Amino acid sequence: MVSANVKVTNPMGLHMRPAQLFVREMTPFASEVTIVHKDRTINAKSIMNLMASGIKQGSEIEIRCEGQDEQAALEKAVALIESGLGE
Template sequence: MVSRKITVTNEQGLHMRPASIFSQAMTPFSCDISIFFKDKKYNAKSVMMLMSACIKRGAEIEIRCEGSDEEEAMNKAISLIEGGLED
């Protein structure tokens, strides 16, 4: 398992479009990918779960990946968050 804490930089947080971009990018990975925010766990492959988390700009989240391609998944997740989720 790998995990990393990161701050969300997207101006609008993980609203519909960025949440969709993120979940679609995570879906091809076979490992389990979770986001922890405010002591709750969210499935990072589910756009509805991500939107329900109400993650705003400046929020610190923890991304956890567990499985055979966990390193690749983590690298992609961090790249997306640091890049502002193309928004």
């Protein structure tokens, strides 16, 4: 398992559009991808779970990836969050 802590920079947090982009980009990876936010573990390949998590701008999250392509998945996930998810 690999993990990284990142700060959400997207002005509206993980609302529908950025959550959809995140899920779309994470789905091809074989690894399990989860986000830890406020002691909750969220399946990062589920748009409903991401949207329901209430992750707002400035939130510190931990991204965890576990599986055969975990390092590539983590690098992509961190890059997406740091980029503001297209917004």
